[in-house]
Amino acid sequence: MSKSTRWDSKENESKQLPIYRHKAKLVQAVKDSTFLVVTGETGSGKTTQLPQYLHEAGICKNGKIGITQPRRVAAITVAQRVAQEMQCTLGREVGYQVRFDDCTSQDTVVKYMTDGCLLREVLADPVLSQYSVVILDEVHERSLSTDILLGLLKKVLMDPANATKGRSFPLKVVVMSATLEADKLSAFLSNCPVFAIPGRTFPVTCTFGTAVGPKDTESTGYVKEVVKMALDVHTSEMAGDILVFLTGQSEIERACDLLYEKAETIDYRYDVQDQTVEGLLILPLYGSMPTDQQRQIFQPPPSGIRKCVVATNIAATSLTISGIKYIIDSGFVKQLNHNSRVGMDILEVVPISKSEAQQRAGRAGRTSAGKCFRIYTKEFWEKSMPEYTVPEIQRTSLTAVVLTLKCLGVHDVIRFPYLDCPEERFILGALKQLYQFDAIDRRGKVTRLGELMVEFPLHPGLTRALLKAASLGCEDLLLPVAAMLSVENIFIRPGHPEKQKEADKKHRALAAKSGGTNDFATLLSVFQLCKSSDRPSAWCKDHWIHWRALKSAFSVEIQLKDILHRLQQKRDFPVEKFDGNKSELFRRCLCTGYFTNVARRSVGKVFCTMDGNGSMVHIHPSSSLFDEEVELNWIIFHDVLVTSRVYIRTVCPIRYDWVKDLLPKLHEVDAYELSSVARQEVTDEEMIKWETREAAKRQPEVSTEDIMKKLEKRNDETAVSDARARYLQRKQQRQQNKAL
DNA sequence: GAGCACTGC
Secondary structure, rough: OOHHHHHHHHHHHHHHOOHHHHHHHHHHHHHHOEEEEEEOOOOOOOOHHHHHHHHHHHHOOOOEEEEEEOOHHHHHHHOOOOOOOOHOOOOOEEEEEEOOOOEOOOOOEEEEEEEEHHHHHHOOOOOOEEEEEEEEOOHHOOOOOHHHHHHHHHHHHHOOHHHOOOOOOOOOEEEEEEEOOOOOOOOOOOOOOOEEEEOOOOEEEOOOOOOOHHHHHOOOOHHHHHHHHHHHHHHHHOEEEEEEOOOOOHHHHHHHHHHHHOOOOOOOOOOOOOOOEEEEEEEEEEEOHHHHHHHHHOOOOOOOOEEEEEHHHHHHOOOOOOOOEEEEEOOEEEEEEEEEOOOEEEEEEEEEEEEHHHHHOOOOOOOOOOOEEEOHHHHHHHOOOOOOOOOOOHHHOHHHHHHHHHHHHOOOOOOOOOOOOOOHHHHHHHHHHHHOOEEEOOOOOOOHHHHHOOOOOHHHHEEEEEEEEHHOOHHHHHHHHHHOOOOOOOEEOOOHHHHHHHHHHHHHHHHHOOOOHHHHHHHHHHHHHHHOOOOOOOOOOHOOOOHHHHHHHHHHHHHHHHHHHHHOOOOOOOOOOOOOHHHHHHHHHHHHEEEHEEEEEEEEEEEOOOOOOOOOOEEOOOOOOOOOOOOOOOOEEEEEEOOOEEEEEEEEEOOOHHHOOOOOHHHHOOOHHOEEEOOOOOOOHHHHHHHHHHHHHHHOOOOOHHHHHHHOOOOOHHHHHOOOOHHHHHHHHHHHHOOO
């Protein structure tokens, strides 16, 4: 086939897309208004075609067309396809930019990118002077970055003073979403026009089951039910692959084991409805699985064999498997929720939303009509499942977001135009933490340190520790640690008990090599050992270390180092001196970033946090401090894991002296007082009043009683009663100790 | 004495 005919067929293909008939009207609609909402289900062609139409219409003579995607792979693959359709080399007229991979050039006019990348660009150029059109795609997914971009663009463009500032021509914004959220988006963007494009998907019939009722919101019995249903489908439905949705790795492995076991007993002569079906291929799928094993999922099964993929939510949006005709939906998902009261992120299993259930069902109708079997009852659907998934911005810690906004000149972070407002206490919590890290001052203004911090793609605490290390000239200790802590868990723990023992032994040995009492030091040593190894991937395999994760830690470390060196070129980068040994230096730097996560020994392996909540936490058995006998009274920790207990992982022993001056800062500013700072409504009088109160409150050592008083003032009943219960418990314990 | 979904900069 010659090149031109191949392209002709591509062109015909794109002419058959539902969007093609609306080409002229769509281009006109973009020209006519500042904001435009475009809706269309998957398969309408909006992502690949609209940028081409706008390019053809000459809209990019002033500047680029930028299209955001919530995921890297989407940005890359769509750019590849569009470059092919436009017959140009990828990276020239059509390009993409994602973290660690910039495939654009001077000529690039159609630029696909991740939403996070565009947000970074806004930080450097708030009016996006390089762009003539910005298209936000997949807005219904409500990713954190997309939500922030939406608010920023609204704020910039709705204010006529901003619209022309720094720009010589107007910016157009197109917001693309699935049908459901269209009206809400239009209303948000001052009732801008909505352009609806019909989709091109096949019908999926859904049925409800009997296994999970509204009272079973926390049961895990659904694994068995899901397996039963999968076998039922396999034996009674016509040929076509099955996709099962569960919540996590261990659950998936359990389900697969059960399926193998039961599938063996099937007699294909009598048990199976469709006689062309002669076997079942069972495949697990989850994010931390090795990539080559993931690839297997996409290969079509041998003739006569039905494929059954048992997956996490990764199969809902990130990966598309062709040939799926049947969906089995457990109705649950694992979700990370921020709890502002205890200041912790907790990963929990929760019922999915109705819109998410529809999204899952839709995975069966990509190539032909399909069926979706929900194992939960209609009553569960009505009573336990919310209409929509709570957007990320209402579920996560906002510390980094608030700093970003403040650096963009948005001082009033409470009345910022959010599509859905986060709870005020989430914002106040973020402000409090930024203040504790010296990123903002008492009036809520970004400090010099805050300006440096915003440059790093890290959690603010980690950034704080890194900057401290840099000012002391020991950044080489912290850069790898920061990189290791910002990628997925690098320690592999297999399911089988024998291998588990072996992996644990290797991990313990690695910890021992770095002293055996500091998990952060272990991370540093793993990073260094692997990096200096001749065959790093083999080294990882031998030590039960996740090679893919470590590889990305290597890239992150390089990126962080680049950012740091760039900032150090500037004149006023802080420089300090320190006399002491390396281990102390290392741990002191960590303290600067983790003094919000200090805990003191209570009894045995139980520690008590010092953040005002006084929560009881346990050292996780994976920590090298778990079976350490040495006297540890004070520790800092990286994160919390709530399972059968409240566990802290990645732990490091410290001395009270190192944090004693920092600790009062934890109680110095109550979130309530910061609320006025957040709004920038403080008058001088208020400020003086506040300062006086603060001065009165400042005491050499913070006692539990003080924390109690503060909590009571907050009028947060649960917090108070929880804290009181804990306080009484501790008091009792002290008395018992005294008696002994 | 162990249970981490998924993205993204």
